[in-house]
Amino acid sequence: MQRFAVDSTINRWEIPSLGLDQLALRAVPRPTPKAGEILVEVEAVSLNYRDAEVADNGMGNALTFPFTPASDMAGRVVAVGEGVTRFTPGDRVLSAYIPEWIDGVPLSWTQAPTQGGPIPGMLAQYVVTPAEWCVRAPRTLNAIEASTLPVAALTAWMALVELGNLHAGQSVVVQGTGGVSLFAVQLAAAHGARVIVTSGSDEKIARAIALGASHGINRNTTPDWQHAVLELTNGRGADHILEMTGGNNVERSLQAVTQGGRISVIGLLDSDRLSLPILALLASRASIVGIAVGPRRALEDLVRTVDLLGIKPVIDATYAYSQVPQAFAHLRRGAFGKIVVRVSEA
CATH class of the missing domain: 3.90.180.10 (Medium-chain alcohol dehydrogenases, catalytic domain)
Structure with a gap:
């Protein structure tokens, strides 16, 4: 009892x-x-x-x-x-x-x-x-x-699944290896997407690949990581980018996203401001969306998905x-x- x-x-x-x-x-x-x-x-x-x-x-x-x-x-x-x-x-x-x-x-x-x-x-x-x-x-x-789950996992869920309509065959760029980012890796991989992780650590990249990421880019050795994303996607760009840094990094995300793709702004690790050229945004036809966690119903959906897919938080x-x-x-x-x-x- x-x-x-x-x-x-x-x-x-x-x-x-x-x-x-x-x-x-x-x-x-x-x-x-x-x-x-x-x-x-x-x-x-x-x-x-x-x-x-x-x-x-x-x-x-x-x-x-x-x-x-x-x-x-x-x-x-x-x-x-x-x-x-x-x-x-x-x-x-x-x-x-x-x-x-x-x-x-x-x-x-x-x-x-x-x-x-x-x-x-x-x-x-x-x-x-x-x-x-x-x-x-x-x-x-x-x-x-x-x-x-309530903040980190639900934020990744809202960015990719609830609002992003993620599906198999798409490509996702995940920046960093914090809680939101690693949930995004697992959720995207489980949905059949190709995941590219950017990090300043080769060791963390290797661990993210073990969780389901397909590729990793070390942003210290490759600061213009957007070019590597374009290479990995045969020039097409990524369908989804989780923007965790802010500042000038958003312009790199804009260069790395596919025509009509989606940039989900989540973090402000470098800056609480966004900096990007408006003409490049217009030409990209990309959506830049702020993600601020989600509603209770979406958390309930996420809980059912975690049970169904057997996702284990890192x-x-x-x-x-x-x-x-x-x-x-x-x-x-x-x-x-x-x-x-x-x-x-x-």
């Missing part, structure tokens, strides 16, 4: 004001679900680059302090409030990043706040959340693996709950795949 803790206090990571260096573990009362809410024992929290930025500078969010960072959670329902029928105690769940975006056309940012800023995040032993803000976890993944490192500062430090250094905090041993 599943046994749940009943302690009156829990431990939660908080910052008293902006600054990741102020992160500290605090004892707080154990929350109780109200009508429409569920109490979740958090088992694992996956970290995203955004989580560190929100804690450091807010990223434009008006945070309420003390603030708990991190948006991605996998856990187990402990109790349900009055009127909840979506889940029952014992169910395994994931948090939805933009919880009020259920489906269809997205709401404005002010109407659709995000988990982990401005909504308080998940780095706690227990969280109370509206039942509508969660989805069922995949059957084929453990909590550590499942916690990586975890670079797992940290104990007491090691959250070290986990963020690893995140800042860069990772091959995801960094996950193990909150409980469940």
Whole structure:
């Protein structure tokens, strides 16, 4: 029989004001679900680059302090409030990043706040959340693996499958080897696409090829990587490019994309600005689309796909709950795949 803790206090990571260096573990009362809410024992929290930025500078969010960072959670329902029928105690769940975006056309940012800023995040032993803000976890993944899906995997899914209409025989350029990029490699390969990875590390390129990529381009030895993409595609260019860098790199993506292809802007590793010639964009007939994760319904679709295809998230490192500062430090250094905090041993 599943046994749940009943302690009156829990431990939660908080910052008293902006600054990741102020992160500290605090004892707080154990929350109780109200009508429409569920109490979740958090088992694992996956970290995203955004989580560190929100804690450091807010990223434009008006945070309420003390603030708990991190948006991605996998856990187990402990109790349900009055009127909840979506889940029952014992169910395994994931948090939805933009919880009020259920489906269809997205709401404005002010109407659709995000988990982990401005909504308080998940780095706690227990969280109370509206039942509508969660989805069922995949059957084929453990909590550590499942916690990586709500932001990184769903972003790749939206860029390639939901919005990109990816299909077999197409070519995809994936920039870097972080969480979104490696999910994109696996999803594209599973759909029968040809995947080209760009990275500054030959070792990481080899690992990405082992995950399903067809080719790799070292952007340090080949800074004008767009020419290599054209060579690999016999001059045609790639159907999809996941743009993770920003700045002048977008112009290279534009040169590497096929006529009428798609550039999904996801990251801003070099710059939070885009720089490209308008005439070249007009001539390419390419679509440049911003990807900001996706709705709850798409996360549910992704979960079913993960179970069906047997996709396993790439975890670079797992940290104990007491090691959250070290986990963020690893995140800042860069990772091959995801960094996950193990909150409980469940």
